[in-house]
Amino acid sequence: MESKAVNKYAYSVGRVRALETKLLDRDKIEKMIDAEDAEAVLHILSETEYGDRVAEVKSAEEFEETLYRYLKRKYAVIKSFYPDPELVDLFTLKYDFHNLKVLLKSKLSDQRATLIDLGAIADVVPELMKGDISEISKKLPESYARAVERVLGEFNISKDPQIIDAGLDAEMFNLMFEFASKSEFLLKLLQMHIDLANIKILIRSKKLGKSKKFLEYALLERGGLPKDVLLKMYDGSLDTMTSELCKSEYEEIIADGAEHYKKDGSLLWLEKLFDDFIAEHVKKAKYITFGLEPLVGYIIANENEVKLIRTILIGKLNEIPSEQIKKMVREGYV
């Protein structure tokens, strides 16, 4: 590696390494899962990075609301020391597009839903909520505006609300490819994301009995598994689809997920395996000394950690047995 590149990343990788040590370790996670109630979970969290947030809230119910704020601060910290702050935007695109979906749907249906205060356009969106729908694309950064224009154009023809979500999903991944174009590692990661999302769409559509036309629209482009191959699979039953999918690089998780599905008819386990699969892939890159890999790993680990806390907390608040929580909780990074 060139010395310039080494210098570019040396400091930030150092910072990431230091931050990584503060992620929740397996021991703490297990303690949280086995905790008696939500209060006990908070107690465990109070000794971690989440301590400040825990001190802020009166009850466990409130704590969940602070999780996005926690992530927001984490992203800000990373952006402050990282040489390519745009990289962080790649990971907050999903919040941007959540906000765009809520924004468009609010405008079109005259109803309100909550925005997530995260991402590059989080400051602009509340403002746009008040304005007219025609204003939206004028006040957004160009790449977002293009996505909104295209989706709205399609919506105006068909008046089908599904266009908004599916259309913006497709646009989001297009943007992600733009952001990720510089790094082989990110492109591979993105491709994996798309494959797993497509597999999820394929199986769920089958379960919901959706038409092939729907699938054609919903499936994402540019995955490792080509769209037309997936579409062809859709003609078969769920079983043949599973065995077809087992021929791909995701064989192990598909087989494992299918087994669980046969037992309890739920795809929760498969979805957990998907997240774990990506986490595992990122983990492999953890020991690359200089580059963006450690940072990507750290960001994904943070996101998974927040998901994990949410699952445990909601589980505890609603008295879901520890065994079941354990099944839903994603693997840790550390």
Next chain:
Amino acid sequence: MISAKATRMELLNIKKRIKIAKRGHKLLKDKRDGLMKQFLSIVNENMEIRKRVESKLHMAYGSFLLTRATMSVEEIEGAIFYPKKESLLAISYQNIMGVNVPEIEMQIEKERSVEYSLVSTTSELDHSLELFDEALVDMIRLAGIQKSVELLALEIGKTRRRVNALEHVLIPQLEDAARYISMKLDEMERSNFCNLMRIKEIIEA
């Protein structure tokens, strides 16, 4: 006590009223019994559907809890707040012994509409929405039946009050009045007879 002039005409009138009241009483009593029968069968149906709705809702909430554990409030809300599903609500009325009771039938589109993103939501959401759909159809039916129970109960109460009023108030009062008039008439007849006897004696003396 019904005030009545003690005349033969009045007596005939009251006797006619008693006859009508008794016939009305019998009819209303039959109506009450008929309503009761219908009421009991509807109440049983109501209980059955209520139990079904409760167990379906229990399952739906259980599944929704799992959805909630894997997604944040914002994500769930954002996914489902603009639904496109269309459902048909048909209300027809059925006449049960003069009571118009509603029958509400709900039809939900056959193909499950998915207006939310399948990428950013978890599969448990599909499952819980499906369960809520099923529960909703029964809940709507339950609403119709519940209203029928309420209307029938009201009508039964009203009919029972009428039956009781006839049986315990109007008919006894009319019978009292009839007895009073006939006694009064008898009394007048006797006094008339006595007068006649006395007049006869005076004339003969």
